[in-house]
Every structure is written in C-alpha cells, then in structure tokens.
Amino acid sequence: MSEPTAASSLPDIVTYNTFPKLLRHNAERLRGRPASREKNYGIWQSCTWDEVYEEVWNYAAGLMDLGLARGDKVAIVGDNRPRLYWTMVAAQAAGAVPVPVYQDSVAEEMHFVLEHAEIRFAVAEDQEQVDKLISIKDRLPSLETIIFDETRGLRDYTHDFLHSYDSVIERGRAFNGREPGRIDAEVEKGGKDDTSVMVYTSGTTGQPKGVVLSFENIIRTSRNACEREGLLPTDEAMAYLPMAWIGDHIFSMGQCYVAGFCVSCPESSETVLTDLRELGPSYFFAPPRIFENILTTVMIRMEDAGRLKRKMFSYFMDHAKRVGVDILDGRPVSAGDKLLYGLGELFVYGPLKNVLGLSRVRIGYTAGEAIGPDIFQFYRSIGVNLKQLYGSTEAAVFVTIQPNSEIFADTVGTPAPEVEIDIAESGEVLFRSPGVFVEYFKNPEATKETKTADGWVHTGDAGFIDERGHLKIIDRAKDVGRLNDGSLFAPKYIENKLKFFPNIKEAVAFGHDQDYCAAFVNIDLEAVGSWAERNGIAYASYQELAAHPQVYEMIQGAVDQVNQDLSSEERVAGSQIKRFLLLPKMLDADDGELTRTSKVRRGFIAEKYEPLITALYDESAKAGKIESEITFEDGRKGRLDATVDIREAKIISISPQAAAAE
C-alpha cells in the first residue's frame, strides 16, 4: 500500500459532515492507525481510530443513559486529555453541544460560563475541577450531572450526581446492548448546520461571549486548511494549549478528524517541553510567547557553553541568518553556502531542533499576537517551517495563512481558502468565509455588532493589505489613538517592538490624548537575571533588579532603538517613546493585569498605576511612587510600595524624507 497523499486521504465532508460521522468513517479507513496518544504512567498510551470509535459510541450511550438529550450543553473542564476530546464527540453523537471551559478559570469565572451556556452535564478532569464545580453547583440550577475522569481523591465523594468516566462507559455498554443502533440513529440525525461547539472568548473587556460554531464552520474550515497544507494521517500533533481555545479545537479536533492524524497529550503541564522532545510533532502550533521563551532559553543556555562551542554556534547561526530562510523557501543559494549550511545542520541546527523537539516539524504555526521578526526568522533559518496565521474564534480560526515560500515576518499572509478579506474605511479588517460563526449565544446585539447581514465579520483589528497582497495588522482598531498633536498612536505596535528585545518581557504604551508617548516596561527576569549574574550584579528580588541603574541603562538602549525604528516608518514616526519606567513587579494574570491568554489589560493597568502615569506625564518628575496589591509567586498576597525611576528616551527627529512625505 502506498502512503496516502493529502488529496486522496481527505474524506468527503458532504457525506461525513459531523464529527461522529467522521469518526465512524476514520475507524474504517484508518483502522489500526493511532488516533490519540497520552503520556500517562511514563509511556505514550495509544488508541487507534477504531478503538476510539468504539469508546465514543459507548460513551455517547452512557451519556444518553444518564439523561443527556439533543440540544443539551456539556461543559468540559480540564487539561488536554484524550477522554475529554472524546467527550466532545460523544456529546455530539448524542446531539448535545460541547462547551469547553478554560481549566484554570476560577470558580466565579466558570460559574458565569456554565450559567450562561445553560449547562446540564459537566465533564471534569480530576478532583480539583470537580471541587470547583461542586462549589458553584448550588447556584447552577441547570447543572445536573458531573462526570470525572481521574478517580484519585474522589473515591469517597458520595454525591449521587457524580459519575466516574468508567461507570459511564459501563452504562453505555449496557445501553448499546439494549438498544443497538440507537447511537447510529442519533448520529444520522445530525447535520452540517447543527451546532458543533460553543467556545467562550475570554474577552479583554466585559463578560465572555459564547461563540456558536456549526459543524460546517469547523469541518469545512479544517478541511480547507488541511488541503492547503497537505496534512496527512501520518502527521503527529501535540495538544497542549487550552481546550477551550478555538485554535486547539481546530488543530486537535477539526483537522485531526479530517486529516486523520494522531493527536498526543502531554503528561502534565510541567513536562510539556520534555514530552514535546520525545514526541517530535510534525504539525505544531504555539503562540509567539512560547517561541520567544524557547529562544530565550536557547540563548541563555548557550551563554554557559564553552567558548569554542559558543563561537561555533554563533558562526553557524550567522550563516543561517544569511541563507537559512532562502534554503527553506527553495530560493537559489550558492553551492558553498549550501555546503556550509549542511555542516551547520549537522553541528548546530539539527541538534538544536532535536533538543527542542522541532526536528520533525513540517508545518509550524504561530498566531494570536505579533511575533518578533528576529524570533520568527530564527526558527525559519534553522529549517523549521514556521508560519504566521491570522484568525479569530469567529472565523473558526483561519482568516489568512502565510503561503509556503511567500513568508514575510511583518505580515500574516494571504487569505485562507474560501476566505474573502476587506478593509473598512476606518482601517478595520473584515472577512467573510464558510467558517464564520453562527451567532453569539443569547446575545443578538453583539452578533449584530460583529457580523453584518451579508456575513462580513468585524475583526476589531486595524490593518491593511500591502503591495504583495499580504495582510498586515497594526493594532486593535479601538486601541489605535492619536496624540494631542494628531500623530497616529498604535500602542500594541510599539509594545511589540519593545517586547522583541529579549530583555523585555512585557511593555505597556500610553499616549492617546496625551502630548507624547510613554511606556511601562517589564524586564524579563530570566534573561536579565542571567545577564546580572554574568556581570556580577547582586539582586534579591525582581523589584531590586528592575530598579538597578545598569538595568535602566540597558533598557534605555532598547527604547532608543525602538524610537530609531519608529522614526523610519512614516505612519508611526510621531509616536516615539519620550519617557519610560521599569515596573517594580511583573504584570500578572492573577492580579488582573493580564488576560488569561497573557494579553495586557491596558485600561486596568492605567487605573491601577495611575500615580505612575501621572508622573510619566509630569515632565519635572524624576520618579513616581506606587502602592499596590500584588500576588507573590506562591500565591500569597502582599502590598507593593515602591518609588520608581523615570527615564527620558532619545527622540529621533523625523527624517527629512518622512517629513517631506507628510
């Protein structure tokens, strides 16, 4: 038998238009091939498609036996586990709608989602999640049944609404024995327009919204992307990002079921990197933050290598920078360079990719935020086919993808198959595609606000299509503001430029309706700490390190460099950073300063650090004072009381050309 190719292996999604139908089909066409793996008890416990099929059919029957009815909502709470993915399909088979919930959300956040989605059944990973659910159950009249996967610690829970996964499967077996063919019949009732899944967007402001996506949305979009990228049943992917995030749903469910590849779950969140290395996925997604962290670790670890090794490393990395991307994109390169690159592959790139677990990556995606061009090019230059995509929950992810061989660090690529893109007057990006969501659950106003009658969706991002036909995103449309002198101020754009420096972890820029642009900077403890160690700078805490004059010097250099960059781009040259300070604490999701997806909550921060902002805009002030509540690493709360130095950055006067252009 010859290896299946992409085109031949993709199923007919008109016939197999729901996940249960796809599963049944896969169990037949991919019999014996692994469908999912889970690192558990030290080894990768594998399940084949036919085994999954049998399990899910029993599971669905068990759920029905417990009273799950068509149209019910099933909440899924936990880390990535095959059984939780199976829950989704089992629920769909029974005609219910799975609603994955962020596993790290606190009981209150969870309460909102569960109440809003009118959840009847909840499936939890372990005791921790069960406890959380039980603690809010009293206030959730609709929640009737809770099913848990890991039995540890739950043995003595006697609530009659609690069921173990195994007991549900047991019920299912009995049910299927009693009523054979019942599940198949239920599955046949499902169609492409039925709701496949409801995911709640974390939402930077206001309460989360439940995005309703149909089978058509997800399966068609997944198929399009699979076809475009040539994904095969032999591919390997790792599911380690929150299940409640649409990206994971598309990659680990949609594309997995359509292309038929195997999705593996790591052992625990601490072992992700080790597991990644063992598994060696060929299809890999990670947000820029992770790529950035990996690169930072690479650089820090290399600092400790011997001199010779460091030299060799930097020599080959320089070479890769020069020709690596060209070689990856198949552009002609001189034979000598090729040979040298081959040597580099042997001594540096190959081993490096191997240690990072990236050596088998055929297609790597990053999205969600802008990725630093240096970081992006680093991975590409060592031969990892990393690409950016632009997407949203409302589009079932794919809006644009960077096509192979046409990859630019500063754009997010061209429209994905069957996607149309338009730029509104205001500069906002609009799109229309088969993946466009059905509605926001129980929120017609918001639906109307976002989706026009003819199916165009407002992304809320400002951007433009460049001369190469690639989409370029500048910032959130609503965040783009104006300085008092009228110059354009795109905070995210500036923050990203700052964050591309390895020593800077996080940045927050201010400037709308102000005289000039100013910024808070969070240093990267790991990178700066290692730098401090090498330079013999002693520090006892983050706060102390961030207040160190030499650290200020270093960051000042970065800010000046950003200003230099900004000055060369006419659109943003007016919003150079005039004053900045180093925050004495890390911005933290636990303190509400970041969203759970680690995005800066600018408004909240502005409020919380108001005295500092005042000081930034008081040009006579050399420092600002701040008192605030903080959460320590071990979860204890404490108070922060600090005086923070403020520095002036070098403003580059706008170059004559840029001035002339205006």
Next chain:
Amino acid sequence: MLYRETGQFKTTYLADMAIFPIRQDYFLMIGILLFAYVIAPLVMNDFWLNSIMIPTMIFALAAIGLNILTGYTGQLSLGHGGFMGVGAYACYKLTSYFPDVNIIIHIFLSGFFAAAVGFVFGLPSLRIKGFYLAVATLASQFFLEWAFGRIAWLYNYNDSGAIEVSSRTLFDIPIAGASAEPVTRYFVVLAIVTFLTWIALNLVRGRFGRCWMAVRDMDIAAELIGIKLLPTKLLAFSVSSYYAGVAGALMVFMWLGAAEVESFDINHSFLILFMVIIGGLGSILGSFLGAIFIWNLPVLLRAIPDMIGVNIGAATVEHMTFMVTGALIIFFLIVEPHGFARLWQITKEKLRLWPFPY
C-alpha cells in the same frame, strides 16, 4: 549531536525498559557486534586475535563478574584471580573425568564450582564490610593459590605442577588445544562472552540488580525494606565468581593452553580490579572498556619502541610498562574517578544535549 531522539517515543513499557531504548545506541551496538563477529575475524591476523582480542574478551568477562560484586553490590574483592583459577582447575578436572562431554559444556559448568567457592568466601560479608571484607577476600586468594600449588590432585599429579589442555573439538572442528585455530577459539570466546554479557545486562536491570544496588547504596535501608542482606550478597558473590570461573576456564582452554599457580595470583586479582575501577564501577560497558584499556596498554607500550624503531631491552620495557600503567591509573582516577563508563555517559549526555552545555 549524533543523538537525535526526537520522535523516539515509547508506547509500551517493554520498549521503554529495553536495554537500548535509544535508537542510536541500538545501532551502535549492532555496529560493534558486526565488527566483532564479521570484520575482526576477517581483517585480524593470529597475533591480533591471540594477544589482543581473545584475552581482552576473557578479561572483560572476569571484569563483569567483579563489577557485579564490587560495582553493583559494593563488596570489594581482591580474590577474583583465585576464583578464575577455580574455574580453570574445575574445567581441567571435568575434562579429565568426562573427556567425552563437550568442552563448552565443561566451561559453563566449571563456573558453578567457582560460584560455590565464591559463595563460601562470601559468607564473611554478613558481618564484615568495606576494606575489612577486602582483606577477607585476600584469604581466599592466598588460600586458593596455596591449594592450586599444593594439592596435586588438582593438576592430576603432573610433574610440572601445571595444567595442560589437550585437543577438543566441536562438530569435528578443533576448538581447544594446540591444533585449534585462533580464529575458532576467538569465535568460541566471543559467543560465550556475548551470551554472558547479555545475561549480566538482564540481571542488573531487574529485581536482582536492584537488590544489589540497594545493598550497595545503603544496606540498612535495603534491609528495612525487606531485602535480606546475606542471600543478596551471597548471590552477588556466587554470580560474580561464576563469571570469574568461566573466564578462568576460557583463559586456560581458549587462550593460554596451559596454566599454573602464577596464572591466578594476586596480581591478576588486581588487574581485574583495575579494569573494573578504570572502566567504571556499576557498569557492564565499563567492564569492557576497562578490560580493553588495562589489557592492551602494556601491549601497546611494548609495541611502541618497535614502532618508533628504538631498541630497548625487554626488561626495560617491562619496567616501563609497570610505571606507565601505574601512572596512567592514577591519572585516570584523577581525571574521572568513576571511570570510562562515566566518561562515556558524560559524553553521551553532552551529545544528547548538544549544542547546549546542560
């Protein structure tokens, strides 16, 4: 660097607990076996086989034996030369009494005699530890030396006091004695050593190996989790001496062709101990590396004057060999007290993490 482990994930415990779970190691092993079984006999002349390959293998086997006792179980022994002798003399007596039984069976059987003697001399380990035990094992060494020399029955009342090997065949091919080709003897030795090495690997990775190591690392704790110390130590003594015994039998029957008391004197005990220490305590691989190094160092040193065309008296070469061996042993102990095996382990770790330092 050469280790590319990404994607080598294990889906069963069987695969996870294999002797060579890393594919590259597995291939390396196949390469080494290929060399030993195919290339070496093809390209090596009799001198190489006789003076290098065969003795190296035999000593490696003895070193594995001692390593099981000293490296894995933590019981120092200075008597393994004597245990080798037991194997050799036992084999000699067996062949005298049962000349029709195949020599290979005798060789395997003779190990059991050594094991029995090892068992007896292991008894003091119940009460004695460390250097005290080492001195106790000297008792066995000197007693056995004395026995080999004084008990005429052992050497069939020969006038020479030595044991000599007569011709033995397997499938009508001479495999021992004067008429046996070195390459034939090499294959016999190689096959036996390969087999027993595999056995040793199985033993040390399983329950018995863990018992031994537990006793080595902390005997009190081992006792308190239910490991009976004496049986565990005695088993280690027996298995260890079994290996020494087989090695001794091989030494006489597959290599030297004859032996006397001096072939098993205390210097041989030291030699094997060196192999184990320099090779690496608690490592089967180390036993081979140690044997290769310690055995071939003098061979190399003897060859050097010839190679560079300097004519030095045999006595001088002998003295130089002693000095250099002694100095190198000290040197290696200083550089890496845990032996070549650790050196290899570190190198391998570096290669696995390459280009990172840790």
Next chain:
Amino acid sequence: MNDTVSNNDQMAAGAPAVDPTAGGRIGDVILRVNEISLSFGGVKAINDVSFDIKKGEVRSIIGPNGAGKSSMLNCINGFYQPQVGHIWYDGVDYTPMRPHLAAENGIARTFQNIALFKGMSTLDNIMTGRILKQKASLLEQALYIGRGKSEELEHRAFVEDIIDFLEIQAIRRTPVGRLPYGLQKRVELGRALAAEPTLLLLDEPMAGMNLEEKEDMSRYIIDVNEQYGTTIALIEHDMGVVMDLSDRVVVLDHGSKLADGTPDEVSANQNVIDAYLGVAHE
C-alpha cells in the same frame, strides 16, 4: 491563612461528603506495643512504653528531641530489638521483630534522614519497594523470560501509578542523589508506598520543608490513608500538622510515655504542656 479560607468555602458549599469515622475507617487494633524498654549500653532510649495503633488510623508519636520516637519506630520494624517487652502485630506476637519480617508483613517506613539509594533513579528506587512482590527466579531474570519479564512490566505499571500519585513524573529518570530535599522525601514515601503497606511508619516526613511542601506532603498522607486505608504512624514536629492529621497522639519524653489520646486531649494535658510544649517554645 489562605487555605483556611478555601477550606471554609468547601465546607460552606457542603462539598466533599467525607466523614472519616462514619465510614468505619478506623478498625481494630493492628499493632500493640507492650511495655517496651530499649537501652544502648547504659543509656535508656525507651522506658516501659505501651500503646496501640488501630487499623486505618493516623497515629502520631510526638515528643522533644531524644524522646525515643525514632527508636520506637526502629523497634516496631525490627531494626532495634528491645530488651524488654512485646510487639503484637496483626494478632501475632513478633518478639523479636526482624526487619524482613516487618517488611514481609506489610510494615513500610520512611526515615528521618532520607535513606534512599543515591546511585539509582527515582524509578528504580520506587521499584525496590516492590522487591518483596517479585518472585521471578534467577534464571527467568537472567534470560528475561517468563516472570523475569512480565513481573518487571507489571511492577513498572504499579510504580508508575505511585509516580503519578506523588506527581514526580518529571524526575522519573533522575538519580535521586541530585534531587532537592523535598523531592527526595517524596520519592522515599513512594518507595514505602510501593510495598503496599498495611502499616506505614513515617519518621518526620516534613522536616526541613517549606509551607507549600508541607501542605503537599500532608495531602499525600491523607490521601494514602483515605484511599488505600493504610494505617499510618507518624513522627512529626510540626504541631499544626500533627493536630490536623492525627486521629490519636502518643507523647513520649525521655523514653517514657507522657500522654496518649486524641489531639485535643493531648494538647490539653498539663504534663504535655509542661514538658513538651514548654521545651518546644524555649
């Protein structure tokens, strides 16, 4: 402070419906120590001490340094033989108790000064806890056939369950000598658990730990007790932990028994307050 709040939350929500005594968690006496005296040379380490441990309970032994607590555990599992007195375990008089008898009959323990096998990995260390359950012969082991192979795989699976329970997956292959203190303690607990003990003796399992590590360890101890019904004898200095975890407490001082009873009874006992708590506060 924080954890009290969250505990209250759970209570308020009527959460985990667990009642330790109602479910018949505690059963009959499993171990009885009768009038034991132990001395080294002329020094009396234990002087005429009697107490019992009931099946399924968490029994703490407390007392100031040198009170004879560790010696008591050492007597129970046969490492020391008391000169006077009897040890009844599971209805049988085991005088003198021997270490291997204790181990074979389901008494496992951890040590005050971690007694792990430093040259072995976490996995191998915990595997040693299974040694008494492995029956493969030398031949089977040598040829890696039959039980020599199947047992290895079976027990590996069992040990992996413990590794999972103690959340030490990430250090599975690490030689224990390289692990930080807290993790070593955890591995040691794992080794003891691997023996599926009926009676688990824990000698200061939380010594030298920080608050978080102590909380983790307490949770494991509770889980072991509740899930597997393992009887636990615990020596611990942290009074908070002792009072939280124990069903009954016996107090030793200078080798003699000072008090015996529930945590509340013991902490109200004037002798204890004078002799023990007074010392602790000095």
Next chain:
Amino acid sequence: MEILHGIFIDPFITMYELPDLLVQVLWEGFVAGTLYSLIALGFVLIFKASGVFNFAQGIIVVFGALSLVGLHSLGIPAFVALFLCIGIMFALAWLVEFTVLRRLVNQDPIILFMATIGLNYFLIGFGEGVFGGEPKTMITAELGLPTGAFDFDILGGLVSLQQIDITAAVTAGVMVGGLAVFFNKTRIGRGLRAVADDHQAAQSVGISLNHIWIVVWFAAGIVALATGVMWGARSDVSFALSIVALKALPVLILGGFTSISGAIVGGLIIGISEKMAEFYWGPLVGGSIESWFPYFLALLFLWFRPQGLFGEKIIERV
C-alpha cells in the same frame, strides 16, 4: 581419627617434649610479628591521618631498602646513603601528596585505595627500572648492624637468637616509642591527631591538610625504610617481599585500622600464631600454610569482633 590426632594431640605433645623448639618457634614468630607490626604501623599512620588505605606500604618498604642498597652499590658510604634514603622518602611523600592525594581529595575511599595500587605499580616499575629486578643483599655490615647469634643452651636443647632479630625488635620498640612521643608531645603530632578526628574541624583551626599528609607519608616512609633494612637483613631485598608485606593487612584487621598499639599487638599475634601453625600443623596439609593462615585467623577473629581488637562497637542508626 588419625587426622584428629594429628590436629589436636600430636602438636601439643611435640611442644611439651621439645620445649626448646617451642621457644625457638615462638621467637621466630615474635620477630616476624615485629616486622609485620612495623609495616602495619605505616598503614595505620596514613589511614589515621588521611583515611587512605595505603596498599603501597609494602612496596615502599621494599623501595626504601632497594634504594639504600642501590645507592651504596654506587659507591656512596652506607650512612650517607641512609640519609639520602630518608631524603628520598621525603621526596616520595611530597610527590604522592602533590600528584595524587590533593587531586583526589574528597573522593571515595575505594578510589584512593586504587590510586595507591597504581602507586604500587609505579614504584615496582620505577624501582626495578632503576635498581634492576634481581634480588639484592642488604648492606648489614656496612650499617654496623650486628650479625651472628646468641646461642642459649636451655630447656634441654639449643635456642638460637639472631642478633639482627634482636636489633629488629629493639628498633620496632624505638620506633613506636618515638611515634608516641611525636604524636603526644609535638605540635604537628597533635595537629595530626586533630586531622584524624575531624578533617573539617582541623581545617577550620588552620591546620593545613596538605602539610599533614606530607608529614604522615614521610613518617610512614621512615618506618618503611627501617622495616626494609631489618627485613632485608634477614632475607634478600626484592619485590617478592611486597606480597609478604601484605600480611600487615590481617594484622590491621586484628588491631584495627587506626590503632598504633593494635598494630603492635596484632602483629605479634599474627607472627607468632603463623609460625606455630606452620611448624606444628602445616605438615599435615603439605606445608606452606603461612601464606594464608594469617588471613584465616583474621577472618575468624572478625567473625566474633567485627570492630577489631581495639575498635568500639558501632551502633547503627537510621
């Protein structure tokens, strides 16, 4: 029956009937024991101060004697050669400290033990290379050591005490006395004891371990030189002696690795019992049992007192 008779009755009858022979055997044993004691003393010195089980002590004995004979054969006067040998011993101590000990500090005892076996090999190669491998005769007369014997007509026979043996015994006594004074009365001696008790404590009060090591190795070297001279005077000087020198090990087991008096008592016990065994029981099994008898004796002894003659009982703790 005959065997039991041979073991349990005949020897004692012989002892009783030929008391002069018994005295002679006892004397021989006493002298051999003295020499074992001296070698053991060298071991103890080093073990006490540095925890090193110095396997090369026997070789150092031979090496010292060889150097003396070798130097003299070059035409150097005997006493000058003796002084030069003391210098050589110092150089050896320094070299060992500099090239081996300080580089292996804090290693496992077994590693240090192996290093001394390496040293053993090195010294054999070096000694034979420089002085030649053939046995030599000690320059007894040149050193002014007495030869000849005192013969006593007692106990119905002739007991002959070699003068050199008496000298050896006296020398041993002097050595032990000297060391006792050295340890108890001199500053460096006290420092040495401090090191033996606690390395870290010694370091913390400013005693340099490196110096201490040189001193003990040097002291052990001098003891070895004296032993070598005495021994050489009784038999030939050759490296074959080093195997005999291993008998100091059972002596150590008897006396304990750290006790000087233990080394003396142990040496005498071993020496005397081995000669008795050889003379009275050896013939029963073909003779030459003194090659292993001391080890068995030590083993037997260990069985009943694992901590040695002067060691204290160890209470194991967990």
